[in-house]
Amino acid sequence: MSTKPILSVPTEQLENTTFDATMEERILELLKRYPTTRATLIPVLWLCQERYGWLAPGVIRAVADRLGESPAYVEGVATFYTMFYTKPPAKFVLQACETLSCAVCGGKELLHHLESRLGIKPGEKTPDGVFQLVGVQCLGACGTAPVVQINDDYYENLTIERLDAVLDDLKGRS
Amino acid sequence: MPKLTIDGREVEVPPGTNLIEAARAAGVEVPYFCYHPYLSVVGQCRICMVEVVGQPRLAIACATPATDGMVVKSETSERTKEAREAVMEFLLANHPLDCPVCDQAGECLLQDHAATEQGGQFATHMVETRRTFPGYERRLIGPHVIQNQNRCIHCSRCIRFTREISETAALTYKSRGNSAYIDTFNGEPFTDPFSACAADVCPVGALTVRDFRFRKRAWKLRATPSVCPGCSIGCNLFLNHHERVVYRFTPRENPEINATWLCDHGRFLADSLNAQSYLHPHHRAAGQLSRVTWSEALRALGFDLKAAHTLRVVGSANLSNEELFLARELFVGHLKGEMVVPVWAGEHRRMKNGRGEWLRSTDAHPNSQGARRLGLRIVDPAGLSRFLYGAADLTIVLDPTAHPVLAEEEALQLLRVSPTVAFARTEHPIANVASWLLPTTSMACHDGTLTSSTGAVQRFSAAFEPPGDVRRTAHGGMSPTVPTLAQPYGPPAEARPLWFLLTVLARELGATTLDLPDVGSVFALMSGREKGFAGLDWDKLAGSGDDSFRERQHVG
Numbered sequence: 001m002s003t004k005p006i007l008s009v010p011t012e013q014l015e016n017t018t019f020d021a022t023m024e025e026r027i028l029e030l031l032k033r034y035p036t037t038r039a040t041l042i043p044v045l046w047l048c049q050e051r052y053g054w055l056a057p058g059v060i061r062a063v064a065d066r067l068g069e070s071p072a073y074v075e076g077v078a079t080f081y082t083m084f085y086t087k088p089p090a091k092f093v094l095q096a097c098e099t100l101s102c103a104v105c106g107g108k109e110l111l112h113h114l115e116s117r118l119g120i121k122p123g124e125k126t127p128d129g130v131f132q133l134v135g136v137q138c139l140g141a142c143g144t145a146p147v148v149q150i151n152d153d154y155y156e157n158l159t160i161e162r163l164d165a166v167l168d169d170l171k172g173r174s
Numbered sequence: 175m176p177k178l179t180i181d182g183r184e185v186e187v188p189p190g191t192n193l194i195e196a197a198r199a200a201g202v203e204v205p206y207f208c209y210h211p212y213l214s215v216v217g218q219c220r221i222c223m224v225e226v227v228g229q230p231r232l233a234i235a236c237a238t239p240a241t242d243g244m245v246v247k248s249e250t251s252e253r254t255k256e257a258r259e260a261v262m263e264f265l266l267a268n269h270p271l272d273c274p275v276c277d278q279a280g281e282c283l284l285q286d287h288a289a290t291e292q293g294g295q296f297a298t299h300m301v302e303t304r305r306t307f308p309g310y311e312r313r314l315i316g317p318h319v320i321q322n323q324n325r326c327i328h329c330s331r332c333i334r335f336t337r338e339i340s341e342t343a344a345l346t347y348k349s350r351g352n353s354a355y356i357d358t359f360n361g362e363p364f365t366d367p368f369s370a371c372a373a374d375v376c377p378v379g380a381l382t383v384r385d386f387r388f389r390k391r392a393w394k395l396r397a398t399p400s401v402c403p404g405c406s407i408g409c410n411l412f413l414n415h416h417e418r419v420v421y422r423f424t425p426r427e428n429p430e431i432n433a434t435w436l437c438d439h440g441r442f443l444a445d446s447l448n449a450q451s452y453l454h455p456h457h458r459a460a461g462q463l464s465r466v467t468w469s470e471a472l473r474a475l476g477f478d479l480k481a482a483h484t485l486r487v488v489g490s491a492n493l494s495n496e497e498l499f500l501a502r503e504l505f506v507g508h509l510k511g512e513m514v515v516p517v518w519a520g521e522h523r524r525m526k527n528g529r530g531e532w533l534r535s536t537d538a539h540p541n542s543q544g545a546r547r548l549g550l551r552i553v554d555p556a557g558l559s560r561f562l563y564g565a566a567d568l569t570i571v572l573d574p575t576a577h578p579v580l581a582e583e584e585a586l587q588l589l590r591v592s593p594t595v596a597f598a599r600t601e602h603p604i605a606n607v608a609s610w611l612l613p614t615t616s617m618a619c620h621d622g623t624l625t626s627s628t629g630a631v632q633r634f635s636a637a638f639e640p641p642g643d644v645r646r647t648a649h650g651g652m653s654p655t656v657p658t659l660a661q662p663y664g665p666p667a668e669a670r671p672l673w674f675l676l677t678v679l680a681r682e683l684g685a686t687t688l689d690l691p692d693v694g695s696v697f698a699l700m701s702g703r704e705k706g707f708a709g710l711d712w713d714k715l716a717g718s719g720d721d722s723f724r725e726r727q728h729v730g
């Protein structure tokens with residue numbers, strides 16, 4: 001599997017975000033699919049996160065302007081969902097499942113291992129900005145527990161050794 | 175109309191009335207935190223739960239419309255009591271309980287409910303430490319609002335206010351669940367033109383008004399119904415005062431004009447009522463300004479007025495209807511002088527009424543409409559200049575703050591040409607040119623009415639006596655001018671309300687019909703003579719404010 005790293009555009013470059021033709025086209029596409037403009041907010045935020053890596057204040061303002069909402073409202077929505085990044089994320093966000101099935105299949109140990117190997121706690125980033133650790137609830141893949149989601153990809157039936165190999169690989173490619 | 179029974183009391187209410195309002199009509203107080211009569215109903219706090227007989231589950235009174243034949247139990251229901259106690263336990267689990275150092279104490283819905291309904295009795299099952307928001311305990315979020323997120327009960331009233339009323343949608347929840355907090359976009363300053371209303375609607379001390387914080391405990395304040403002096407819209411408010419100091423304005427409910435809101439501009443004029451730059455009457459002779467007594471001043475002024483062939487008067491749309499009426503009758507009717515009222519557009523202001531419609535200001539004065547109704551000549555800056563360029567033996571300026579033009583060098587030069595009588599309260603360059611300087615008082619010291627741009631004649635009441643002693647003496651002058659009050663209330667002064675000075679002048683000039691003992695009598699005379707005020711009754715215009723939302727939210 002080759003998980004793509006998240007490339008977060010620096011805050012300054014996003015200060016006066018405007019949407020280019022491609023983005024605009026995709027937003028128009030989305031607007032057609034939903035009954036109200038407000039309903040398009042979350043898909044548009046996804047689109048932006050995909051494009052810029054995270055939702056910087058400048059991006060939030062651009063989305064608000066585009067959809068006719070107040071920036072505060074959009075920021076409220078963005079901060080409600082943990083999967084929207086309102087701070088620049090690391091290249092690889094390790095989302096370790098903490099729920100029951102994973103927990104009994106070694107998920108706990110995986111998380112502890114990640115903590116000691118990376119020297120960070122859930123919610124933190126490594127100083128080099130490569131890894132970020134998050135504890136998450138059931139990822140809906142209990143059958144292949146324990147599971148760690150890295151960026152958009154699932155890594156299933158993990159053992160400490162396999163996880164180490166994955167991390168080495170990602171680290172090497174970063 | 176649905177007829178229902180609440181705690182054994184029968185009541186009939188208009189269709190669509192919710193159970194909180196229906197209960198109030200029946201004389202039963204249902205507690206609430208997130209409900210506000212002028213905001214959308216969200217049913218978030220759950221403290222308003224009542225038992226509707228025949229329904230298995232408790233209902234939230236704020237979101238339940240009254241229906242015919244409903245039997246509701248609030249105070250009389252054990253289940254309700256239990257449920258509310260549980261809600262309070264949750265709300266207080268994370269509340270800092272810092273009432274002694276919280277400026278909302280005394281006007282906090284949470285505190286009121288805790289102290290009254292539950293008699294201060296609480297059980298808690300909490301073993302965890304309270305969740306706190308470090309860095310958000312004393313945070314200035316805008317020019318007028320201070321946030322203490324630890325106290326927030328997540329009612330969303332402030333958010334709904336900015337979304338539904340001020341329409342800036344500047345406030346929002348960030349994050350979620352237990353860690354949700356109130357913030358602006360990217361932490362930018364909360365510069366909503368109605369920002370202090372967000373603190374007003376906050377039922378607890380999570381948002382407080384910076385300008386008032388820790389200046390006076392809420393329970394020390396007395397509330398006198400009044401009207402905002404800030405623009406022509408005429409929002410209703412209370413003067414909150416203690417020991418002759420006005421501490422703040424708070425909104426007074428009026429669905430036709432300001433619902434329960436005040437704009438920041440008007441609200442923060444409160445402190446301006448405390449200014450009293452001129453304390454004693456002064457006369458300028460041979461370039462020398464010297465202090466005189468009121469008797470000397472008014473007697474001499476009476477002579478001057480009689481001697482003047484041409485008299486001109488600069489009125490003011492900041493004065494009450496009664497003051498304008500007296501001035502017109504006396505100076506125009508009796509002395510055949512000329513009078514104008516300058517009107518200044520000022521900044522554009524707006525206000526949302528109880529039906530959600532924006533009202534817009536026509537000018538910066540609280541009573542331009544009253545001046546028009548009295549048939550006075552309204553002038554713009556150019557008209558005022560022309561008026562001042564005309565020759566006169568004597569000029570009277572009833573209020574130097576009537577128009578900014580009066581503070582300009584050109585106007586002052588023109589006023590220097592012949593004697594000028596200036597009635598003034600706050601520091602103004604006119605004091606350097608006036609031959610008579612007669613100190614007046616603020617609207618906090620006298621009664622009167624103002625006509626709003628919507629056409630409503632609205633009464634404001636005296637909150638306290640003017641500085642000094644203004645009782646009349648038997649022989650028609652004024653009592654000895656030595657104030658009897660102790661120093662803490664400010665320097666002894668002899669400032670007098672303008673209406674009062676005008677009635678005394680009327681006596682000096684023999685205009686006996688205008689020599690009236692109180693503002694109510696002036697109003698009666700005016701409503702008898704003026705079409706624009708016909709049929710209005712002084713006593714009925716008095717807003718007691720008892721039924722205002724602000725007040726009623728503190729009833730047990």
Ligand code: SF4
Nearest residue numbers: 326327329330376380
């Ligand atoms: S800050 Fe006040 S008004 Fe806003 S949600 Fe919290 S308690 Fe309610």
Ligand code: FES
Nearest residue numbers: 097099102139141
């Ligand atoms: S418990 Fe981990 S995926 Fe369901």
Ligand code: FES
Nearest residue numbers: 206217219220236
């Ligand atoms: S007042 Fe009814 S739920 Fe808050």
